Amino acid sequence: MRLAVIGPGLIGRSVTLAARRADPGTHVIEIDRGGALDAARGADLIVLATPVQVILEIISLQSDILRSSVTLDTGSTKRAVLSAARAAGLNHFVGGHPMAGAATAGPADARADLFYGRPFFLVPTGADAIALEFARKFVESLGARPVVMADDGREHDQVMAAVSHLPQVVAAALMAVCAEAAGSRLDWAGAGLRDMTRLAASPASTWQSILDSNADYVAPLLRAMAERLEAVADGLGDGHSVAKLLETANRARAIL
């Protein structure tokens, strides 16, 4: 198989390593996100592993390169990507999102087993059945657990807004508020704050495009979160308001 990986960061490089491990005969071409995409032309499979914004640019500006290959992207949101692929008339394009990796990691952290046992969402809206089957088998060969979703990325984006995008913004806002309030005493923080703000080290530009592409699902959750915090602020000192929230959270956390 001839595989082209565009954007060899943590995810892209790990795709390369895992594909080679699955089939040592795989011929892989890695192309940096700024590189000339012509080398990908004619590949059996093109994997777009750049940030969402760059995936959208490639689809809209260089769709001719993708047209005759099965194309799988790994972007963090799916509706915008699938809508761009449909607008470009790409009918071998399968939307994908592996639940693996960490936002702060780079190609040096890539591993052949990064996807092992992890969900790999596949959203085949607009793709023909052969492309989906090809993508599904490829994802399985990486060791991932393919999860095919029949809508156009709505459920994926909605759930990611809750379990990934909201936590990202909350981590950043918490870090900013804490740093401002604690000043030079920030080093008094214990493991709790460190755990809670790990995501705040993620690169800003990547997240701006993820969040912008999922604004309609993320914004209401940010407002719901703000309302909860305001309600606790209003009730503090009454001896029970926080306990109720904490009990709800205790139960949910036990499920998680």
Add this chain to the structure above:
Amino acid sequence: MRLAVIGPGLIGRSVTLAARRADPGTHVIEIDRGGALDAARGADLIVLATPVQVILEIISLQSDILRSSVTLDTGSTKRAVLSAARAAGLNHFVGGHPMAGAATAGPADARADLFYGRPFFLVPTGADAIALEFARKFVESLGARPVVMADDGREHDQVMAAVSHLPQVVAAALMAVCAEAAGSRLDWAGAGLRDMTRLAASPASTWQSILDSNADYVAPLLRAMAERLEAVADGLGDGHSVAKLLETANRARAIL
């Protein structure tokens, strides 16, 4: 030395273990938080290691037991405790707070080296110099790094509101909002959400009293956090609003 530890949970039991390791001749009496405190009478040092609410009750209802001993508490907030101690006329009472341990841990997790190298705040407002010196030497003997604060607990409580109490409420609110929004898909969450909601497993009743006793410092931070989230919600999609917050957070996180 005769040491009485009231409330042998993670902190209290670790005080026992560390004190015995420092001086094997130490005679320790451990008393459960509901137990008869009379056994503590006449100890050289009484350590109150119960939740804040119980510390306040002991000071106000059984101050006669504490009167002739140096008393050190380990409560998470200091102003309310010191104010109660002053009201009870205790002049060998030193407020304390070790930055060690985890809210979900119990006596089974106690360790002689729990305090080793960690800050142990001491707020001696209203205590005589001999009591402070005694408490400071004791805390050093546990392996902790005493940090004496000259105010009546204000700076301690203000910094803790930022680095400990705000993160606690945020973790609980995030867990509740995510669980509601993700429903049965909550298991799609990755390491990020898990890290951010670890604190949400903390016991509700303990935190209710911590937060109530620091409401005036915690509430404005909750509102500041809510405002930040609302501002992100308003700006989402504009291509730059989140990046600014994330860059601020990147810098603060690098310092942390």
